[in-house]
Amino acid sequence: MAQDIVIVGVNHRSAPVEIRERLALADGQLDDAHRRLLALGPIKEAVLLCTCNRVEVVAYADDASAALDGIAAFLAEEQRMPRDHIEQHLYRYQGRAAVQHLFRVAASLDSMVVGEPQILGQLKEFYARAAALGAVQTVLHRCFHKSFSTAKRIRTETGIASKAVSVSSAAVELARNIFDRLEDKSAMLIGAGEMSELAARHLLSAGVGTLIVTNRTFDRAVELAREFGGTPVPFEHFPRYLHLADVVIGSTAAPQHVLTPALIHEALRERKQRGMFLIDLSVPRSFDPAINDIDNVYLYDIDDLGDISEDNLAERQREAGKAELIVEAEVTGFWEWLTRLDAKPTIVALRERVEDIRRREVEKTVSALKDLTPRQREAIDALTSAIINKILHAPVTHLKRPDAESEMFYIDAARRLFDLGDPENKDDK
Known part of the structure; x- marks a missing residue:
């Protein structure tokens, strides 16, 4: 999959405080930092998160590999730090793993104190900041809001935040x-x-x-x-x-x-x-x-x-197990939506390509059979359309509902097998 959600960052587990504080962006730097992120070629949407325990970039990009490398370079350059000083502390997530990480952060399953409520409010603030700058569009809008509702569901359905731990x-x-x-x-x-x-x-x-x-x-x-x-x-x-x-x-x-x-x-x-x-x-x-x-x-x-x-921390850890199951279910729901979103251009291109072939071949055949009546011509047209629809039914179904193991395999395979070109360039056939 060329387009994908990616996350690059550090947190309290991956980096000591002296690294986190150097990477941290002051409030006055955030707007320009978002603009520079969006100026990186592959990045279409981006949200910067910066708290005392984490600095992360969540992005939706055309080229996931280039985006992961570009964000790592951005974090180092933004605070004038040598890349090799932070490389060992960075974590990278892509695709479904990135979505799962974001949902776990929102639900405070990735926090220093599991179940603490502050992170959700911070996440909402950074999302709103990015959205106001126009750095958020369809994909991250849906992804972040789904993470918020997941966190709310976890607090409602589990006791993860009900017991004091300090x-x-x-x-x-x-x-x-x-x-x-x-x-x-x-x-x-x-x-x-x-x-x-x-x-x-x-x-x-x-x-x-x-x-x-x-x-x-x-x-x-x-x-x-x-x-x-x-x-x-x-x-x-x-x-x-x-x-x-x-x-x-x-x-x-x-x-x-x-x-x-x-x-x-x-x-x-x-x-x-x-x-x-x-x-x-x-x-x-x-x-x-x-x-x-x-x-x-x-x-x-x-x-x-x-x-x-x-005692309360042990209870929270037990509740965290229930929360992880909720996260997994919500991630699956979001990923199915994102896959359908990614599949739509491919399905449209596939139908257009096959319909173009059908129409040209029908016209060629009808031109050769000059004695056909209008009714016979309509019958041929209807028959070939029905055949095409039957042939496309199974591929389109798989494109709409890929299983967890294959995810984007069918989309990439369809574009290659039918020579559909780049989904971002409709003239590329």
Whole structure:
């Protein structure tokens, strides 16, 4: 098959971060990059994907082999990197394998965390960007939209995204299990590092009502609170606000406990013994383990949450098996559509070629038989048309529905056997 879908790129498994960050395109580079891709001779449609974990070009091309090589060169040249520096990290997909890869990416089966929801939104954004530039036409339009609907089907029909797999998300999931709902609850973050930032994102996603942030470096507490609509509190004053928090998540590098039984007893007294949920993500621990002996307090450390995450990850992997079956079925459906699309010009050319031969031979015969009546001429015309249709029935059926093993074999064979020429050049007979 000359025309085909191809993908060339790197991801978190094929390339270290120092390679990915050098290949990554800034937002301001994307439009020109799409135009340069389309200027490569064989490429008809293209979408550039660029996230923290992957840089990929998805393309539909006239010449798949030339497109694969051209895209690899493009990625190196675009960021002024020697080709041999990135070659070992690149993966290449063509045809059905490329479609399957794209569908797996959309369904987050190819993500660092299987089942994470962010990649689908990113994919939609990059597709929309390419479409707005006119870089997407019939084939990639259908392919990307089919990948989106496949991802939606997987989230609906499997539990791949239902369980938390990071300790931060597991912490919030546990809090929701204890309080049923978080919309009317307040949360305090002690520490403002990466773990706390992730916890803040999950808390907001869960609908937590109020967020309080404290950190030894107050400016960082202000920054994190501003990002998530919370209230910053100086670290030395956080005990005064402790009674306001239903959920307290700690992630600090403190050498000693920052939360002690005495502080919790005082907070509970002001809360009239209403329960508190404490999550210590620190190593070494920031919350005194003795707090766990206090009534109406639930204390979990990072090991407790790690067990939850591992169990959930195992569950996601089981659900991923179901998702792979859905991907396979959806890829088959799309590939059948694409094959029919590719077969149409060949079927039309085949019918035109055979009809041209039939018409010329009928005219030659009718001219030689001068005594034929108009009715006899019509009968000959109808008979030869019927014979041609019968002969073409089986070949056309195979062209419309090739099996998975042969796919484009019948199309290429028909064009060669009947000398149909290049489907892109209708004058080439």
